[in-house]
Amino acid sequence: MGVDNFVNWLRDAAGSLHDNAAYLTELDSAIGDADHGANMDRGFRAIVALLDETSFETVDELMKxxxxTLVxxxxxxxxxxxxxxxxxFGxxxxxxxxxxATIGEAFTAGVGGILQRGKAELGDKxxxxxxxxxxDxxxxxxxGGADLAGALTAAAEAAAKGRDATVPLVARKGRASYLGERSAGHQDPGATSTTLLLESAARTLP
Structure with missing residues (x-):
């Protein structure tokens, strides 16, 4: 496994986010700025353009x-x-x-960056x-001895359950929190795009 696997992941994720852009925006229109799908699609199209014109020697260089590009x-x-x-992650x-194990550590480091920026806690929607x-x-x-495919599949399935569990929650962070109790009953768009990214990783990284 090497750079090509991660290139495949980014390209596949871009396709998935493009295909689901309208859905993500629909979710975001209920509790946010109605731009999550368009933003994610634009960002990952920019990544694909980068991949089309640049070759990378190492995974860390590629991911960084x-x-x-997304920032x-x-x-x-x-x-x-x-x-x-x-x-x-990179x-x-x-x-x-x-x-x-090292890819798991990279996922943990990446999510640590999300937490540092967003200050979110479990249950904040x-x-x-x-x-x-x-x-987890x-x-x-x-x-338990799983290979990368098994570990990523487990992660994607758990993410989907976590995504679904956001529906009844009252948002405590971001634009959705302005709605208070009215944010309940809606699926979180960020949790949805996260699940799409992990499902893509399970398809393409191993």
Missing amino acids: KAGM SKVGGASGPLYGTFFLR TALAGADLTP TMYDAWAPAL AYDAAVA
Whole structure:
């Protein structure tokens, strides 16, 4: 496994986010600025353009450049949050052998960056409600001897459950929190895009 696997992930994720852009925006229109789908689509199209014109020698270089692209191209909260995720993810893999354990450590580092920027906690109705169970499931799978495919599949399935569990929550962070009790009954768009990214990783990284 090497750079090509991660290029495949980014390209596949871009396709998935493009296909789901209208859906993500629909979710965001209920409790946010109605721009999450468009923002994610624009950011990942910029990543695809980068991949089309640039080759990368190392995974950390690739992922850090992807992160910087998102920070510079995506508005709202999602650009800085996902951009920081990929920057930290790449940094964690610098010089590391690519194993299920080290990739798990990179996911943890990336989500740590999201938490540092967003200050969210579990139950706040944010993307972290998908990331937190995904990390737990990934680590448990690796500890149980799973290969990368098994660990990523477990993470994606846990993220989907976390995404679905955001529906009844009252938002405590971001634009959705302005709605108070009216934010309940709506699925969080950030948790949804997180799940799409992890489902893409499970399809393409192993």
